[in-house]
Amino acid sequence: MVAYGSPLYVYSRSDIENNWREFDEAFGNHPHLVCYAVKANSNLAVLNTLAKIGAGFDIVSEGELERVLTAGGQASQCVFSGVAKTTQEITRALEVGVRCFNVESASELDRIELVARSLNTQAPISIRVNPNVDAKTHPYISTGLKENKFGVDIDDAISLYQQAHQSEHLNVQGLDCHIGSQLTEVSPFLDALDKVLELVDQLNQQGIEITHLDLGGGVGIQYDDEKTIDIQAYIEAIIEKVGNIEIILEPGRAIVGNAGVFVTKVEFLKQNSDHSFAIVDGAMNDLLRPSFYDAYHQVLPISENANGTQASWDLVGPICETGDFLAKGRDLSLSQGDYLAVMSAGAYGFTMSSNYNSRPRVAEVMVSGDQHNLVRERETIQDLFDKEHF
Numbered sequence: 459m460v461a462y463g464s465p466l467y468v469y470s471r472s473d474i475e476n477n478w479r480e481f482d483e484a485f486g487n488h489p490h491l492v493c494y495a496v497k498a499n500s501n502l503a504v505l506n507t508l509a510k511i512g513a514g515f516d517i518v519s520e521g522e523l524e525r526v527l528t529a530g531g532q533a534s535q536c537v538f539s540g541v542a543k544t545t546q547e548i549t550r551a552l553e554v555g556v557r558c559f560n561v562e563s564a565s566e567l568d569r570i571e572l573v574a575r576s577l578n579t580q581a582p583i584s585i586r587v588n589p590n591v592d593a594k595t596h597p598y599i600s601t602g603l604k605e606n607k608f609g610v611d612i613d614d615a616i617s618l619y620q621q622a623h624q625s626e627h628l629n630v631q632g633l634d635c636h637i638g639s640q641l642t643e644v645s646p647f648l649d650a651l652d653k654v655l656e657l658v659d660q661l662n663q664q665g666i667e668i669t670h671l672d673l674g675g676g677v678g679i680q681y682d683d684e685k686t687i688d689i690q691a692y693i694e695a696i697i698e699k700v701g702n703i704e705i706i707l708e709p710g711r712a713i714v715g716n717a718g719v720f721v722t723k724v725e726f727l728k729q730n731s732d733h734s735f736a737i738v739d740g741a742m743n744d745l746l747r748p749s750f751y752d753a754y755h756q757v758l759p760i761s762e763n764a765n766g767t768q769a770s771w772d773l774v775g776p777i778c779e780t781g782d783f784l785a786k787g788r789d790l791s792l793s794q795g796d797y798l799a800v801m802s803a804g805a806y807g808f809t810m811s812s813n814y815n816s817r818p819r820v821a822e823v824m825v826s827g828d829q830h831n832l833v834r835e836r837e838t839i840q841d842l843f844d845k846e847h848f
């Protein structure tokens with residue numbers, strides 16, 4: 459901490475590996491590919507750790523594709539999701555040979571076909587269907603309902619598949635769905651799978667063969683005292699339903715969420731008649747989840763402080779927004795200068811960070827065994843406006 463400064467993200471390599479392997483091994487001999495969802499944490503060291511143990515990747519932009527390739531991942535193990543792939547992105551993905559495009563609309567299918575035609579090649583595609591099931595999670599991270607912008611209505615998917623099947627430049631491979639994030643129950647996943655399997659049957663009857671099912675990500679983690687999904691049982695339930703078809707999963711949070719912490723330092727303690735504020739050096743620009751989703755993160759002292767002030771503290775940052783908090787009402791004994799670990803911060807932490815209030819983005823460190831390495835330098839003040847002109 460002293461060596462790297464504060465605030466700081468710290469990740470555990472062995473936790474990342476173990477979390478990915480738990481998914482991978484639960485499949486046994488069933489054909490499968492566990493594609494880590496890069497948007498959860500796209501640090502090159504995280505991607506390299508996963509590439510080395512055979513992970514595939516779920517990407518949503520050209521930037522994520524280039525990160526994966528730079529970190530040693532294989533394009534042939536990448537599935538390309540996202541609602542608005544640009545011509546440039548599709549071109550690059552075809553050039554490097556991604557495993558599959560997850561197509562989210564009729565117009566996107568047309569665009570992919572056009573690009574594939576211009577490159578005189580075939581684009582491998584899955585159509586992302588919206589099974590209209592309630593993931594029972596936060597509305598901002600629920601994606602499988604008709605009112606969401608994602609995917610194609612399951613009833614409209616057949617005609618798109620027919621169109622794709624007839625195209626010389628599209629190669630139908632799979633069927634895709636992703637119903638939301640931070641799910642804590644298996645039943646919405648299995649409801650979605652049932653709907654998807656009905657569609658696979660209908661497509662088979664029309665001579666359209668589906669060779670993989672991509673069931674997305676969304677497996678929740680424990681932030682507080684919520685129950686979580688038994689991954690082994692979830693994957694066994696999938697295998698039981700699907701016969702021999704290859705399964706792709708796209709877990710993000712479940713791989714990195716509990717493999718990372720956010721370290722922050724108490725700058726000041728400020729108590730008024732009814733509130734105790736610990737003003738820390740980390741803020742909503744560094745870890746957005748509490749202010750954005752009202753998300754809970756456990757907060758632990760890095761070393762116990764018997765001489766601190768015991769109170770129910772709100773941890774707030776230096777940013778000029780009332781919504782700038784990391785945690786509220788935490789019973790802790792604190793003094794100025796104490797370091798705190800905001801737990802479960804490995805997913806959607808650094809990747810959602812910004813430079814708001816002209817704060818340089820923080821450093822990231824990877825711990826492997828008794829080694830620790832800086833895997834992203836703290837930004838400098840100069841970095842903040844290096845690309846600006848007047």
Ligand SMILES: *Cc1c(COP(=O)(O)O)cnc(C)c1O
Nearest residue numbers: 495539639675676708709710711
């Ligand atoms: C965000 C996302 C994921 C990963 O979700 P997690 O909840 O982090 O597992 C996977 N697939 C798609 C299409 C996504 O948008």
